[in-house]
Amino acid sequence: MSQHYANTHVDTAIATADDADAEHHDGGFRPRAMTNTAEIDSTISHPGSVRINVKGAFIVDGTEQPATPANGYSNANGSYHEGKDIRLPNHTAVVSHIAVDIGGSLAKLVYFSREAHSTEPGGRLNFHSFETDRVDDCIEFMRHLKDNQLALNGSKPKDLCIMATGGGAFKYHDKIKKALGVDVLREEEMACLIIGLDFFITEIPREVFTYSETEPMQFVQPEADIYPYMLVNIGSGVSILKVSGPRKYERVGGTSLGGGTLWGLLSLLTPADSFDDMLDMAAQGDNAKVDMLVGDIYGTDYNKIGLKSTAIASSFGKVFRMKREAENEAEDSENTTHDHLQPSQQIQESSSNTSSVPQPKTRTDAVSRFSASDISRSLLYAISNNIGQIAYLHSHIHGLSHIYFGGSFIRGHPQTMNTLSYAIRFWSKGEKQAYFLRHEGYLGAVGAFLNRQPRNWGRRGSFEGDGAALEERLRERRGGDNEREMAA
Template identity: 25%
Template sequence: EYLGVDVGGTLSKIVYTTGDYWEYKKMPTTQINAVDHWINSHFNNPVIHITGGKAGLFTQKSALPVKKINEFEATCEGVRWLLEEKGLLSRTGSRFMVTNVGTGTSIHFVNGDSYERIGGSGVGGGTLLGLSYLLTGEDNYDEILTLGQNGKGENLNITVGDIYSHEVPPISGDLTASNFGNVSRMKEESFSKEDYISAVVRMIGETITTMGVQAAERLKTDSVVYIGSTFSHHDTLKDIIKGYTELRGKKAFFLEHGEYSGAIGAFLNK
């Protein structure tokens, strides 16, 4: 029985098929022994196609035989497969960017059958957890999601419109000029945990969008496909990114189960 496994810096993703359908499973990479145990208790003689930065940790801990697959190739392969399955390739075109927001962020360019890693950033899902913890003391992922959805993060920022207060700005006044830059307002007003986390979410969303959009501009494509567990259940982050991508003249695509792209690509690599 075949399995695709993506052992990421934070979460391990497992995919396999039952008939015509994908089955999905996610577990924390910190509990790598539980991942091994789960596979052993659900499969007889599994053939594991493994990818992700912590694939080596799994192979060290597990007695199961594995075939290692390159993470970036697997990710892009999986994205293409999901786009095709959902009938979205006609909308993205064959040239598009993939922005994978995991613990960190990686940006890829897919052009037909070829893939290229364009760049990345240390600003990612891990940043959301870390800055939220520093600012509020919260370390529960679901709690962080809920708090962030109920705050007004914009108030901690300075917009282009704030700076160009007495004339028409040369670029959209709605663009953020400085995330967390509004120190004078911070001194005058008090902000809640909700506001802090909301501002963190906004900074991460805007930073990630900017990188992908700039790469898209350079590589002459309009489509940016966003994947990674950082988006799962996170509608506010998706809204910010969608809005900001469109404000920058590009199209944003979010894939259901997009965070399983690496595992799917590994699975498909036969």
């Protein structure tokens, strides 16, 4: 096993690219056969884990869709196919489970499928997301996968199991179980995030990258020596985790100002119907029309403290002044019109106004001077800058130089990544680095997928921790079997 999964009794076991052909056995090495169904069956009586053989794994670039029966399912009603499947050319074992991470805003789905009509071995991990408000569509998609289990990966519909994590694993547990008629196993959310991130960092080429405007997407090679590091997971809210080893983590901070904040405020301020619409608008906007910049105050850079003229001094700082100017212009225009009325018309209008209740200014009056795109970009910067600075402060407190940003808030959006990356470089004076992932929103779902325990492994939770209690029970069982054999 690779270094970060060296513990024999952790729930996840991965055959890595370096050691898939051999593994430790009685102090030496023995050849390792390709994963097969018999091996999985043996783990029921010989505790270990379902092995996901990632030798030769790679990301399928482009918009290519997986050649599976699920390919015909309509991606409507708030669903989204990621289009960055992970090809597992050497994984041949049956996989009879689906993993879903249901958060406050999005439900992320991960499932394995074989290549339809292909003579090549292996298959791929597929990534799909749904808006949580449309969780029924997500469940219907899982029903579709269940009905096609035999064609997808060789297992039967009755063998399907759902691994669920996130808050929705509790909120929608009974609903999923009743709708699909399958086991729904809940997995701890933070643990799944770390399992998923460790998998991506150490096993998948061209997954992790750094980002800046001058050097976008500089890929980082997978490595085994990754601890300690910090994970900033940006979903509806933000959780900041310090990770010191496999399954060794603590939540050290966070903020309620996350993706849900951006989504909520922009749904009030703009006509956007989805988070992707908001990101598209932000990409076209000019925050300088909304934000007060250093140059607006000083007329130039503020070099003494290292601030460029384009740095944001106050998010939305121009709104009040410009809004007031617009209102004054409207009043002046109204007064000018009133002065041009005939005396009899002025008297009639005055009489009418005294009997009517003053009308409040409408939303259109307040924001008509600002475009939805400019507002979107300004708020995106405000949320991202806040998260970046909080992330740096926690990394400084805990002495961590590797900072990974995950969560569906990022969505591969250049402005978001550049803002977060710039904040880390600026505040750390270039000593710390921000890292991003191509599957940033699926850490928890992939962790739940890898955390799958075969059916009939006994009491849930018996394989947690360092496995000492389990090992003791196995020794006792083996001792009892030997005694019965001798008695016979």
